[in-house]
Structure formats: structure tokens, C-alpha cells
Amino acid sequence: QVQLIESGGGLVQAGGSLRLSCAASGRTFSIYVMTWFRQAPGKEREFVAGIKWSGTSTNYADSVKGRFTISRDNARNTVYLQMNSLKPEDTAVYYCAAGRGAAVTTGSTEYRYWGQGTQVTVSS
Numbered sequence: 001q002v003q004l005i006e007s008g009g010g011l012v013q014a015g016g017s018l019r020l021s022c023a024a025s026g027r028t029f030s031i032y033v034m035t036w037f038r039q040a041p042g043k044e045r046e047f048v049a050g051i052k053w054s055g056t057s058t059n060y061a062d063s064v065k066g067r068f069t070i071s072r073d074n075a076r077n078t079v080y081l082q083m084n085s086l087k088p089e090d091t092a093v094y095y096c097a098a099g100r101g102a103a104v105t106t107g108s109t110e111y112r113y114w115g116q117g118t119q120v121t122v123s124s
Contacts, residue, residue, distance in 0.1 A: 002026045002113040004096045009118030012086055020081040022096030022115060031098045034079040037108055038092035049081060050104035059104040086122045093117040
């Protein structure tokens with residue numbers, strides 16, 4: 001099993017920044033891809049960003065390209081999501097997810113392990 005613990009959410013004004021962290025523990029050798037998804041009230045969960053554990057490939061949703069950056073620290077088994085120029089529409093619960101796929105895909109069903117989520121609220 002793999003356990004994922006997110007942290008770093010909070011309340012920020014529009015234009016501000018936050019950095020989310022996702023610490024993985026357990027059978028981390030079975031993880032090949034780490035991702036961030038988000039879910040706003042009344043909306044479906046959507047892909048935000050992902051990275052191969054090797055760091056050789058990343059993928060971003062169009063809505064966050066140029067504003068968000070995903071990175072990983074293999075020594076700490078941690079993935080980060082640096083979020084800049086935040087907008088009110090970025091308000092959501094952000095989830096870390098991990099899987100064994102060969103590529104960073106955007107479908108939530110392809111990820112087996114999920115964290116509990118962290119709330120990000122952007123005020124206008």
C-alpha cells in the first residue's frame with residue numbers, strides 16, 4: 001500500500017501563491033507517476049498536473065499552464081505543486097494521486113492511490 005499526505009492548502013487572495021506538498025510513504029517503489037487533481041463544489045474532479053517519478057516528463061491542464069509548476073524530491077518521496085497567479089476559479093479541494101502508469105495521463109480512474117485532499121480557497 002501507498003499512503004499520500006497533502007499539506008499546504010489555505011486561503012489566499014487572487015494573484016497570490018501557494019505551494020502544496022504530497023508526501024508518499026509505504027510501497028513507494030511501486031509509484032511511477034504522481035499527479036494533482038482538484039474538485040470544486042458541484043464539479044467533477046479534474047486533472048491539474050502530473051510528473052513521472054523519474055522527473056523526465058510532466059503534464060499540465062491548459063487552465064494552469066504557465067502558472068503552476070509540479071516538481072518532485074525523490075529523497076523525500078515528496079511531490080510539490082507551486083501555484084502562482086492564483087485565480088478565484090482555482091478554488092477547490094486539491095488531491096494528490098499516484099499510480100504505476102507509463103505516462104502522465106489525465107484520467108482519475110488510472111490512479112490507484114489518493115490522499116485525503118487539501119482545501120485551496122482564492123478570494124477575489
